Amino acid sequence: MSTMTTPVLEARNVTMRFGGLTAVRSVDFTVNSGEIVGLIGPNGAGKTTFFNCLTGLYVPTEGTVSYKGTVLPPKPHLVTQAGIARTFQNIRLFANMTVLENVLVGRHTRTKEGLWSALLRGPGFKKAEKASEERAMELLEFIGLAHKRDHLARNLPYGEQRKLEIARAMASEPGLLLLDEPTAGMNPQETRATEELVFAIRDKGIAVLLIEHDMRFVFNLSDRVAVLVQGEKLVEGTSEVVQADERVIAAYLGEPFEGEPGEAEAAEVAAAEAEAAAPSTTSTKGEGQ
Amino acid sequence: MTDTTKTQPATRGLIPLPEAAARGLLLAGGIATAASAFLAWTWTSAFPGDLTINGYPGGLQWLTFTAGLLTTLFALALYGVRGLGWLLPARNNAPLALTALGGFGTTWFTVIAISNKLGGVVNLEPGGWIAAIASLLPVIGAFALHQQGVGEGSVKESIKAYLTKPDSIPAAQPLTPWLERAVITLVTILGLGVFTYGIDTEYGELFIGYLIVVAFSLWALNTAGLNDRFSRLVAHNRSFTLAMGFLAAIAFPFTQTDDHYANIGVNILIFGTVALGLNIVVGLAGLLDLGYVAFLGVGAYTAALVSGSEFSRFSGVQFPFWAAALTGAAASLIFGVLIGAPTLRLRGDYLAIVTLGFGEIFRIAVNNMDGDSGPDITNGPNGIPSIPDLNFFGFNLGQSHDIGGFTLGRFANYYLLMVLIMAIVVLVYTRAADSRIGRSWIAIREDETAATAMGINGFRVKLIAFALGASLAGLAGTVSAHVTYSVVPTPYQFAGSTPPNSAFLLAAVVLGGMGTVAGPILGAALLYLLPEKLVFLQDKSLLAFGIALILLMRFRPEGIIANRRQQLEFHETGQLAVPEQTTLTDEPATATKAGA
Numbered sequence: 001m002s003t004m005t006t007p008v009l010e011a012r013n014v015t016m017r018f019g020g021l022t023a024v025r026s027v028d029f030t031v032n033s034g035e036i037v038g039l040i041g042p043n044g045a046g047k048t049t050f051f052n053c054l055t056g057l058y059v060p061t062e063g064t065v066s067y068k069g070t071v072l073p074p075k076p077h078l079v080t081q082a083g084i085a086r087t088f089q090n091i092r093l094f095a096n097m098t099v100l101e102n103v104l105v106g107r108h109t110r111t112k113e114g115l116w117s118a119l120l121r122g123p124g125f126k127k128a129e130k131a132s133e134e135r136a137m138e139l140l141e142f143i144g145l146a147h148k149r150d151h152l153a154r155n156l157p158y159g160e161q162r163k164l165e166i167a168r169a170m171a172s173e174p175g176l177l178l179l180d181e182p183t184a185g186m187n188p189q190e191t192r193a194t195e196e197l198v199f200a201i202r203d204k205g206i207a208v209l210l211i212e213h214d215m216r217f218v219f220n221l222s223d224r225v226a227v228l229v230q231g232e233k234l235v236e237g238t239s240e241v242v243q244a245d246e247r248v249i250a251a252y253l254g255e256p257f258e259g260e261p262g263e264a265e266a267a268e269v270a271a272a273e274a275e276a277a278a279p280s281t282t283s284t285k286g287e288g289q
Numbered sequence: 290m291t292d293t294t295k296t297q298p299a300t301r302g303l304i305p306l307p308e309a310a311a312r313g314l315l316l317a318g319g320i321a322t323a324a325s326a327f328l329a330w331t332w333t334s335a336f337p338g339d340l341t342i343n344g345y346p347g348g349l350q351w352l353t354f355t356a357g358l359l360t361t362l363f364a365l366a367l368y369g370v371r372g373l374g375w376l377l378p379a380r381n382n383a384p385l386a387l388t389a390l391g392g393f394g395t396t397w398f399t400v401i402a403i404s405n406k407l408g409g410v411v412n413l414e415p416g417g418w419i420a421a422i423a424s425l426l427p428v429i430g431a432f433a434l435h436q437q438g439v440g441e442g443s444v445k446e447s448i449k450a451y452l453t454k455p456d457s458i459p460a461a462q463p464l465t466p467w468l469e470r471a472v473i474t475l476v477t478i479l480g481l482g483v484f485t486y487g488i489d490t491e492y493g494e495l496f497i498g499y500l501i502v503v504a505f506s507l508w509a510l511n512t513a514g515l516n517d518r519f520s521r522l523v524a525h526n527r528s529f530t531l532a533m534g535f536l537a538a539i540a541f542p543f544t545q546t547d548d549h550y551a552n553i554g555v556n557i558l559i560f561g562t563v564a565l566g567l568n569i570v571v572g573l574a575g576l577l578d579l580g581y582v583a584f585l586g587v588g589a590y591t592a593a594l595v596s597g598s599e600f601s602r603f604s605g606v607q608f609p610f611w612a613a614a615l616t617g618a619a620a621s622l623i624f625g626v627l628i629g630a631p632t633l634r635l636r637g638d639y640l641a642i643v644t645l646g647f648g649e650i651f652r653i654a655v656n657n658m659d660g661d662s663g664p665d666i667t668n669g670p671n672g673i674p675s676i677p678d679l680n681f682f683g684f685n686l687g688q689s690h691d692i693g694g695f696t697l698g699r700f701a702n703y704y705l706l707m708v709l710i711m712a713i714v715v716l717v718y719t720r721a722a723d724s725r726i727g728r729s730w731i732a733i734r735e736d737e738t739a740a741t742a743m744g745i746n747g748f749r750v751k752l753i754a755f756a757l758g759a760s761l762a763g764l765a766g767t768v769s770a771h772v773t774y775s776v777v778p779t780p781y782q783f784a785g786s787t788p789p790n791s792a793f794l795l796a797a798v799v800l801g802g803m804g805t806v807a808g809p810i811l812g813a814a815l816l817y818l819l820p821e822k823l824v825f826l827q828d829k830s831l832l833a834f835g836i837a838l839i840l841l842m843r844f845r846p847e848g849i850i851a852n853r854r855q856q857l858e859f860h861e862t863g864q865l866a867v868p869e870q871t872t873l874t875d876e877p878a879t880a881t882k883a884g885a
Contacts, residue, residue, distance in 0.1 A: 055742060080744035092739035094732050104725075105732045109744030111725055115753055118724030119717055125724070132725075172744050 006033045007068075008176045008207045009084070014053050014063035016046070016231075023049040025231040026063070031176060036198065036208045038222035040215070040242075042252055046231040047211045048089060051180055054209075055079050055086050068175065081109045085169035086178040089211075091161050095154035099145055099164055102153050103136040106171025139167045143197065159190040166197065170206070177201060179210040183217055191217055219243065227251070244274050301440055303447050304433040311433035315385060316364040318426025322392050323357030325423045326350040328416025331403050336412075337492045340403070343416070349399040352498045353420060356392030359506055360427045363388055363513075376513065379455045382434045383512035386451045389427035391505025395498045396424035402494050458514030461521070469522050473530050476519060481537040485544050487818065488553055496822035531715075538708050548689075548698030553821060555700050558707040559769045560788050561813035562714050564797040565806070566761030571795065572803035573722055574754035575734025576633070577641040579783065580648020582791040584759040586781035587624045588617035588766025590655065593673040593776045594666075600673050602666050610679050614767045621763025622756050624651075629755035633748055636737065648783055648791055655778045672777030679706070679771050686771070703772045710768060714761050715806055721757065722804075730754050786830050788817050796834065800841060802848030811849060 011029040015022065023046045031037050041047050052058040054065050056072065056079040065072045067082045080086075085106075094102050111132055117125045140146040143163040148156065153164060162182060169177055182198070183191045191214060198221055202208055212218045218225060219239040226236040229251040235242055242248055253273065302311060326346040334341055338348020346354050363385045366373040377384060400421045404410045431451070438450035464472065483503060490496040510516055523530045542551050567581045595616060597607030608616060632643040659669025667673070678687025678699070686702040697705075721727050729750045732740040741747045770776050784792040793816055801812025820830045841848075 057738070057742070076738075076741040077744045077746045080742060086742055088739065088742075092736050092742075094735035094739065096735055097728070097731055101728055101731075105728050105740070105745070106743050108725065108729055113725045115721060115726050115757065118726055119720050121720060129724075168743065 007031070008033045008035075009054070009209070010066045010069075011050075011054060012064050012066075014050065014060045014065065016049055016053050016058055017061045023231050024053060024060075024228075027228070027231075027233045029226060029233065029236075031207050031209050033175070033207055034202065034205065035223045036202050036210070036221050038218040038225040039209060039211045039228060040213070040218055040225060041228035041234075045228045045251075047228050048180060049231075050228065051086070051178060051211060055084060055178060077109070080172050080174075083173070083175040084178065085172045085174035085176075087162075087165045087169050087180055087182065089180040089184065091158075091165055093153040093161055093165055093168070095152070097153055098150050099140065099153055099156070100133070100136055100149040102164055102168050103139055103171045104132055106168040107132045107136060109172050136171060139170055142170075142200070143167045159186055159193075162186070162190075162194070163197070166201070170201065174206060176207045176209065179208060181211055181213065183212065183214050195221060246274075249273055302433040302435050303439050303444070303451070304429055306429075306433035308435050311430045311435075312364065312367060314430030314433065315389070315427050316361065316368070316430075318389070318423060318428075318430055319357050319360035319362075319364050319392075321357070321423035321426060322396065322420070323354050323361060325396075325416065325420035326354035326357065328419060329414045330399070330417035330420060331407065331412050331414055333407065333412070336403050336406055338495060340399075340417075341414075348495055349395065349402075349498045350420075352495075352502045353392060353396045353399065353424065356388060356395055356502050356506070357424070359509070360385070360388045360392055363509070364427070364430075375461070376515070378461065378514050378518070379458050381455050381512065382431065382436050383452050383454060384509040385427075385434065386431040387505050387509035387512060389431040391502050391509070393424045393428045394501040394505065396420050398498055398501060399494070452512070454512040454514070458517055461518045464522075466525075469526055470529055472519075473522060473526060473533055477530075477533040477537045481540060481544075484814075485541060488550050489545070489547075490822060493823050493825055496818070535708065535712055538711070539705065542697055542701035542704050543695045545701065546696075548700050551698060551700035551704050553817070555704040555707050555772055556788075557814045557817045558704065558711055559765050559772070560794075560797065560817050561810040562707070562711050562765040563762045563789060564794050564801070564809035564813045565711075565714050565718055566758045566765070567794050568798050568803065568805075568809045569718060569721065569730075569761070570754055570758040571798050572805070572809075573727060573734065574730040574751055576751060576754065577637070577644070577795075578755075578758075579641050579645035579791050579795065580628075580651070581644070581758070581762065581794055582781050582783075582789055583628075583648045583651035584621045584625060584762035585766040585769065585789060586651055586655065586776075586778075587621045587759075588763030589770040589776045590667060590673070590766075591617040591620040591763070592767035592770040593676050596673075596676045596770065598673055598676045600668060600671075600675060602668070607677075610681070610767075614764055617767035618760040618764040621766070622760040625756040625759025626752065629752045629759075633751045633755060645783060645791075648781075652778050652781045655781070667778070670778060672775050674775035676770055676774055676776070679703075700772070703768065707765075707768055707772075710764060711810075714764070717757070717761065718806060726750065726753065784831070786828075787820055788813070796838060800838065800848060802850035802852060804852040805848075805850050808848050808850040808852075 007030050009029070009031040011027060014024055014027045014029070016024040027050060029050075039047055039050070049058065053060045056074045056076040059074040067079075067084055070082070072079050072082055072084075094105060097105070111128055113125050113128050117128075137146060137149070140149060143166065145156075145160060145164060145167065148160070153161065156164060166177075166179070166182070179198070183194050186194065195217060198208055198210070210218070210221070219242075222239060224236065225239055225242045227234045227242060227245075227248050229247075234247050234251060235245045237245075302308075304311075306314070327344055327350075329343045330340040330350065332341060338350075340347055340350055362373060363376060366376040367380070367385060400413065400417050403412060403417065432448075434451075436447075436451055439447040441447075487496070487499050487503070490499055507516075541554055545551050545554075563581070563585050566584075567578065570576050570578050570581065592613045594601050594603055595606050595608040595613050598604065628644070628647045632640055632647065635643060654663070655667045656670055657663045658666040659671075661669070678685055680686065684690070686706065687699050689696055689698045690702070691697075722730075729740065729745045732743065732745060733747055733750060737747055780787075780789060782790050784790055788794070788797075794813075797812035797816050798809045799812070800815065801810065802808025816834075819834075820826070823830065823833075826833055
């Protein structure tokens with residue numbers, strides 16, 4: 001699938017400054033259709049800021065973001081309307097709405113019924129409501145939460161809340177799904193299930209861009225991985241390329257001492273670490289075995 | 290606490306008595322309480338209600354009688370008398386304790402009020418003493434019943450164990466559809482009766498006694514699980530219940546002989562309608578609006594200006610009512626959009642402050658548009674008096690009419706018009722809430738950032754909520770202008786001692802239960818009746834409300850009528866529905882208010 005090269009998302013020269021702090025510096029970034037792309041980087045590297053620039057929550061200081069060739073206006077609801085849906089790092093479900101209602105809210109941009117049609121309740125309204133509900137139920141079947149449609153979102157276990165957030169995002173029929181740390185706080189089984197889910201989403205023809213700290217997860221899934229360090233894109237390439245890159249290792253583990261243990265030794269250590277790099281980074285879950 | 294005491298030999302009562310004695314005390318005490326209402330409690334009719342007659346209860350004695358009767362019924366159900374099992378499905382002690390407390394409360398309140406008013410306990414006849422003692426017996430009995438969880442903690446925790454609703458209530462046997470409807474009809478009639486009695490109470494003492502009995506009885510029914518069961522019936526017959534509710538509302542003026550009470554009714558309806566409109570803004574969309582009463586004012590002023598009143602700036606213009614109502618709603622809508630467009634970009638506290646400011650701007654502007662300080666439009670502080678009565682096809686709402694042997698006075702006519710408006714508003718509210726736009730309001734309330742990330746145009750959706758709420762208030766305002774003959778700027782302020790004002794409206798929504806239909810209406814009824822009935826509180830009423838609100842927020846933050854969402858929180862099955870009627874609710878709030 002990686003042979004297809006129609007770009008879905010193109011970020012050009014995106015820069016985000018907060019006062020004197022440059023959180024994201026001239027990042028060029030592309031996601032092609034049918035791709036799963038990982039975005040990694042140490043804490044504070046600007047991943048979530050970059051995400052927020054893509055989804056219109058922040059207006060980039062410089063640069064443009066375009067979806068399928070059209071430049072996106074920096075308004076979250078218009079970005080979603082255009083076809084980019086997202087989840088959040090710390091789950092942001094509508095806690096006091098039911099599971100079904102959460103997904104129905106996701107349908108907002110793909111339905112049109114306004115206040116008048118709600119008040120008059122014509123046949124069009126009923127048809128649209130029914131269609132929305134059917135579509136939402138399909139998505140709940142897809143993530144395996146159909147039996148909990150009438151539960152409050154707040155009462156779901158953590159893993160299911162994550163899944164529901166993905167279903168809610170998918171309800172807006174996106175061409176690109178942005179997942180912000182989808183496995184944060186999950187145990188190994190749940191992480192594996194999420195992996196399957198992400199593959200299944202890609203098989204539906206939706207490109208996926210994910211931020212993750214779980215390196216094994218990222219490298220298993222991604223067709224391409226980009227590394228963001230201190231707001232700048234350091235490397236981009238396949239899992240193998242990124243894992244072998246010294247700068248990435250340095251960014252995660254710190255620079256080796258200049259000269260101290262001997263250059264040759266340092267290179268040796270670096271080479272050894274390159275192989276073990278993925279599972280021994282910042283994330284604490286699902287690895288170390 | 291769900292277990293019956295018989296199977297739990299380890300349990301004991303708070304008051305050490307054998308179980309059989311406790312039950313006996315309950316039954317005997319309940320009967321004695323009811324019977325004591327037939328004695329003379331005092332020697333003079335100086336105390337209102339004439340409690341001097343042996344053999345026939347009067348005034349407050351009826352309340353003691355009712356409470357005693359309820360206690361007796363529950364006690365019989367505890368004994369397992371056939372045909373009464375449905376009263377106590379969970380066989381728990383809480384309903385008994387609560388009805389006993391209700392009887393005790395109202396009786397002792399009466400006795401103390403008599404002594405206080407007439408100057409000493411010497412004014413009590415033996416009947417009064419008997420009633421006081423009789424009403425104490427079931428309380429002792431109830432707290433001597435064996436109850437799980439008693440004696441393990443402090444006394445406070447033990448008492449709490451007696452009053453808590455059990456976690457699970459056995460499901461009721463399914464009823465046939467016609468029987469379900471019969472039950473709903475019966476409950477509606479009962480509800481109308483109880484409500485009418487409350488409005489018709491003639492003196493403050495009777496109203497307080499009424500509140501005590503009603504609050505404790507409803508609380509008891511709730512802990513018995515009958516509230517949940519009724520909600521389930523309502524869920525099966527949603528539209529039937531709604532129809533019955535409106536029939537009951539229409540029936541109210543026909544039960545009244547005095548037009549004064551119809552006046553109270555119409556004012557409650559106006560207040561309730563506006564509160565329901567505010568509920569869209571506050572309860573659904575989560576926008577705290579502290580200047581909402583201004584929209585009622587816009588509607589009222591608009592209707593007054595086009596009513597044909599000779600004091601109106603446009604005195605030659607007289608719109609028919611439908612046109613005036615639409616103009617009023619439209620004017621409020623425009624004001625809503627004008628105020629909302631700049632302010633709705635703010636969130637939370639900032640929005641509240643700005644709306645508070647705009648609300649005051651309306652009142653001050655209207656006060657100054659008298660031709661001296663500003664353009665001559667509203668006649669300044671004098672307002673627009675002599676608004677003519679409405680006339681529908683020759684049916685003048687200002688005059689009394691005889692319909693089928695019942696006399697409908699001026700206020701009763703307006704009451705019926707207001708029922709129609711209320712029906713429209715309820716329809717608008719329920720339909721808007723259960724739709725794409727309603728879901729996006731709730732989503733905005735829950736998490737605005739996530740909602741916009743789901744493609745909801747937050748500003749647009751909030752503006753629609755604001756404008757819709759404003760136009761509903763404007764609609765109610767057009768009627769209120771005609772009901773009160775005149776419009777003046779003073780009622781449209783932020784806070785005052787009588788409704789409507791923005792603080793009272795907000796209190797009605799929060800007190801009744803945000804996001805429900807019945808909640809704000811019930812809250813409005815309570816908040817209107819309390820200052821109306823408790824005249825002696827007059828200058829302290831705001832203090833009393835403050836205390837009552839604080840207590841409510843401490844003990845029942847979701848309001849008197851809980852939202853379906855909050856109910857779902859406690860019940861995983863998702864089977865529950867909104868209680869539609871104001872007849873079966875848990876009302877500890879009224880109890881605290883009565884005491885305040």
